[in-house]
Amino acid sequence: MPHRLPSGSAVHVLVVGDIMLDRYQYGETTRLSQEAPVPVVRVDSTEDRPGGAANVALNVVSLGARCTLVGAVGNDDAGRTITQMLNAADIETDLVVIDDWPTAVKQRVVSKHQQLLRTDFEASTPAAAAREVAERAQQHFRKADALVVEDYDKGAIRDPQAIVDAARRRRIPIIADPKFKPFAQYRGVSVLKPNRREFRKAVGFWPRESDLPARARALVDFAGVDAMVVTRGSEGMTLFEPDGSHLHIPAVPVDVYDETGAGDTVAATLGIGLALGWSRRKSARIANVAGGIVCTKVGTAAVTLPELNSALASEERPDHGYVSRPQLLDVVARARSRGQRIVFTNGCFDILHAGHVGYLDEARKLGDRLIVAVNDDASVRRLKGAGRPVNRLERRTRVLEGLSSVDWVVAFDEDTPEALLAEVRPDVLAKGGDYTEEEVVGGDFVRTYGGDVRVLSLIEDCSTSAIVESIRSA
Secondary structure, eight states: OOSSOOOOTTOEEEEEEOEEEEEEEEEEEEEEOSSSSSEEEEEEEEEEEEEEHHHHHHHHHHTTOEEEEEEEEESSHHHHHHHHHHHHTTOEEEEEEETTOOOEEEEEEEETTEEEEEEEEOOOOOHHHHHHHHHHHHHTGGGOSEEEEEOOSSSSOSOHHHHHHHHHHTTOOEEEEOOSSOGGGGTTOSEEOOBHHHHHHHHOOOSSGGGHHHHHHHHHHHHTOSOEEEEOGGGOEEEEOTTSOEEEEOOOOOOOOOOTTHHHHHHHHHHHHHHTTOOHHHHHHHHHHHHHHHTTSSSSOOOOHHHHHHHHHHHSGGGOEEOOHHHHHHHHHHHHHTTOOEEEEEEOOSSOOHHHHHHHHHHHTTSSEEEEEEEOHHHHHHHHOTTOOSSOHHHHHHHHHTOTTOOEEEEEOSSSSHHHHHHHOOSEEEEESSOOGGGSTTHHHHHHTTOEEEEEOOOTTOOHHHHHHHHHHO
16 A cells, blocks of 8 residues: 555546435434424534535545536536535536436434434436436546446436446446446446445345355356445455455444445545556555545545545554564554555575565565564574674664565564464465475465465575675685
8 A cells, every 4th residue: 555645636537426415404402392202403504515426526526636527416406506516626517407306415414413314305317317417428538537437326327337338448447336226237347336235235145254255256257347346334345356356454443423425435536546547456445544534524525635645644654664573463463454465574684685685576566565584693693604694683674674675574583483473474475595385484384374375586696695605705
């Protein structure tokens, strides 16, 4: 994951879908009604916010990217209110304005920070207007770096396949946020993003977490989508890739206040990530953090670029560098809570050379975090003999810390790293040199819990012992 999300002013995200107005009425509740056992709320303020696809667009611009929103509103006060808010947020709009049709309004009554009631005022978007929405969306494809289809099943997206097919011809990354239409109607999208309820409706109940990947893979194949991200509330999100692999990203530990609109924020962030050319995994991790932030806010809300970058900075490399063994276990636990894959390698690294740098770069690509465990001076002496190490432990670790491929450096005083491996339990154990996988120390243990063991190549004629001997004989 990067340190920050860059300002996406050069990135343009097209959002098309159902637009609605989220209205909040706030007031005090001090008594029950005499007419029925319900609280009486004395409303003292009302707040309107863009909802649905409009909230996705608001999140896009709040995160620093440009956005065009295509959808439909009624020729009424609610439609005019939404249009004014979108214009004020510097969102380019291309809205079909419909006479004698009401803009969808979700009205919530809130008292003492508790939502008591929601009433929905809506009617399905007329078919003719939906066709015009699709036609207008296609007129904006030429300037779009990504497309987000926000389908709330209100009628603006009558034929998602037509929009998807046209976007694919333009080679535009497509994120589709579905409701309850058959997922095959989004065939060809880059990422389908159902929430847990929508996903369960499609695949049924799964009794064990271990059953989930197989069901998801079958659904991805059946629907014909490139990949799927399932948002799972307090359980985080899971990305299912087309090659059958999956990545579960635990929820960011925050004080959840309101999950309203979190899916909109995730869709917007995924759209920006793919527009920037990021991988699905990288985009999903960033989107997970953004979704966590918005859950700390009241009601439908957007995440700003400074908020997201601050959260990313607090999660990332402050823990980079040399760590003690207890510190290592702590940072590894935090990395795992974010779904990151841990790679472990070890050695003396007495005189760092090109062979080391190459294989460490290769090891880093096997996961998200790379641990380099270094023999302390006494263990190097036992292994290599008198006169070694050439460089003391502090110097060796300092050089390793400076490599961009290395996340954490830790020392161990045993002759082998087996005890440390038992504590860390890495996802991948990597070793460079002329070994077989069966000869890698600790490999048998790592394989017992399903970890991978990889032997990586070293550049020929690069050897610390050879360098030392060459210096001595010069």
